[in-house]
Amino acid sequence: MIKFLLKGLVRDRHRSLFPILIIAGGVGLSVLLYCYIQGFGSDLIRTNAIYDTGHVKIMTQAYKKIADQLPNDLALANSDQLVQELQNKYPEMEWSQRIKLGGLLDIPDEKGETKEQGPVQGIGMDLLNSNKNINRFNLHKALVEGNLPDKQGEILITKEFANNLNVKPGHTATLISNAADGSMAIYNFEISGIIQFGVSFLDKNTILVDIQDLRSALNMYNSAGEILGYFPGNFNAEKANRITADFNQEYSEEGDEFSPVMVTLRDQNGLDQMLSMINAESFIIIGIFIFVMSLVLWNTGLMSGIRRYGEIGVRLAIGESKTDVYVSLLWEGLLIGVAGTIVGNILGLAFSYYLQEVGIDVSGMMQDSSALMSTVLRARITTPAYFIGFIPGLLATFLGNAISGIGIVNRETAQLFKELER
């Protein structure tokens, strides 16, 4: 009998192919949406961590209060020694000193007169002694023209900024900014290469400078505005909190605004709130999606059941018991649900994998964005992504068949029998 019912199921496209396609579509979309939201959150963390916040960040307490103003006069003193201590104390982490600045970038002509000029945001970090920051910023891939700096006095400039200033690798650029001691800093660099991050906010007007050059330019010898710490893999909130508490207990002194303080990624840029919001939104969006899909799939189950009044009437008339008919409807729902969910999961995961590995470039839509967000839409496949589709896929079809089945089976047999004649 099972073989007989399976045969019918396979041959009747209204009962098998169409519900499977609907379920697969719904499940695929649920999985893709889930992975996209995960990818969005994870991309937000990754982008912020690389360019701005690290997984943890150390600043002076005073710097932390007005960090948005890039107050290099409040930078960490003796930062080289502090990094050495950090490497000994927390060997599992990588530490990177940074100096951030704002100012003007002036492009002189042959006579040394200003040819072009524009506001600039600069990031100073170690570019010459190790490849860590080069790899972290993925600079080999980001380089679109010229070379990475290989000696002091060379900088990288973003493509959009270079186009606006009409400069090429080999040209000279003069940085005009505030030094840490309050004086005016003017420093000449040579542009070694042009880069593109794929992050709209950074691509506008950024230069990357080796930290030793910036220390010279801004009179910040053996100091850094920030020290960023990175875990070898992804951000680990629990570990970050533990290290932060440990560090602050040892180094941070209340009342001494020049003592260092460590904060985690989530404590910066409103990321904690944003990540909580993403989490909540992802649950709400997925919840709504699953609810809607469940209604659609339930309806499919009902429609499929109603279409089969005739068949069920004949089966009851021929002598199949109501219980057996009902159980067979449940099995059918389960089989269709499993098949649709598997197909949907494969489709959803395949699209998610594409988004994870390749992504979709939306830089054209984010030209005016000042958010530190990637301009490539990405998804992230996490373990729950393999299972989340089963909620709408299985539950909805099973419930749909169960409820429609009750309606059919509880109908008076004679009534069902009468409906056969219509």
Next chain:
Amino acid sequence: MAIIETVGIAKRYPMGKRKFTALRDIDLKIEKGEFTGIVGPSGSGKTTLLNIIGALDHPSEGSATVLGKKVESLSHKDAARLRNQRLGFIFQTYNLLPVYTVYENVELPLLLLKMNKEKRRELVETALKRVGILDKIDSKPAQLSGGERQRVSVARAMVKEPDLVLADEPTANLDVANSHNILNMMLELNRELETTFLFATHDEKVMRYLRRQITLTDGRITEDIEKEPEPVSPEEV
């Protein structure tokens, strides 16, 4: 020996606040091997009586004993078992399952009886041979004419060689020639296998073949006559 016996059967359906009486005071005995029709106009209660006899419905009053079982006290499961093992149904609209072949449609009652494959094949082929449609064994219902579909429906009802076949307006959707062919075939099966046939019909063609004709009017038996069947031969058709 009576295989159907009803005593004082009544059937009422709720209709708004009132109740509509479809059958009243039905006393009936049908013996094994009869070729009997319940006739009457639409709404006279024919199908309701057939449903009660087929254990598809319960009477509101009275008692119906079919093949030794009291229909009113049967559970759903027992009623299903009775239909499965001893009754066959023929419907006005054939009700063949469209996704299955002729063979599979006729095989269905045997699957419910949990017969082995060889036995099923033997019985299905015999039934299809009897109704003269063995050559269509692998066809789907959509590939058959109306007459052929009703033949398959008869084969499905007869394949397990039931004691009683209940046929509700079996010729209503057939043309004259096919109607006579089907009725001749049923008459032959009745003679050959001694299967009891009970029709619900208002078709004059069917009435010609009946040996006993029970007339229902407004839910009551108003006439119960025995007569000689007057089949129409294929040549006459």
